[in-house]
Amino acid sequence: MTAKDVFDKIADYNTINPATNEDVYNELRQLYYAGKEEEAIAYIKDFFECNDFVAENAFKLFKMDAGSPPLxxxxxxxxxxxxxxxxxxxxxxxxxxxxxxxxxxxxxxxxxxxxxxxxxxxxxxxxxxxxxxx
Ligand SMILES: [Zn+2]
Known part of the structure; x- marks a missing residue:
């Protein structure tokens, strides 16, 4: 799985975290906006069962998509x-x-x-x- 594949799944509205019943994209955005980038990357790694490299790059794509956190x-x-x-x-x-x-x-x-x-x-x-x- 490449970073792009992982990001596509994050961006897909049908990707729901079964543990919380929340949209994965929303959960990652909350972590990102709260400044918890390491947690967000660990979340991606766990959820999509990918390696650090793929998770970090998928998170970079995600950040570009989500935009900067509000001031x-x-x-x-x-x-x-x-x-x-x-x-x-x-x-x-x-x-x-x-x-x-x-x-x-x-x-x-x-x-x-x-x-x-x-x-x-x-x-x-x-x-x-x-x-x-x-
Ligand atoms: Zn009225």
């Missing part, structure tokens, strides 16, 4: 964005976060225009995605 600042920003999106209110109908908070003034205007039956009067949020108020 710590990029990771921090991605984490912050993920956290912010968890804390954001979601539309209960379509799960969109594209919402607008209905202000007291808008509620008052609605009451003036439509009287006590104004339909957004008791709602706090308007969803721009599905146009519902809740």
């Amino acid at each position: 710590p600042s990029q990771v921090a920003r991605a984490n912050a964005e993920a956290l912010a999106s968890q804390n954001k209110p979601h539309c209960p109908y379509c799960n969109s976060t594209n919402l607008h908070r209905i202000t007291t003034l808008e509620k008052a205007a609605d009451t003036v225009l439509f009287g006590v039956y104004g339909n957004t009067r008791k709602c706090q949020w308007h969803c721009y995605n599905c146009n519902s108020d809740f």
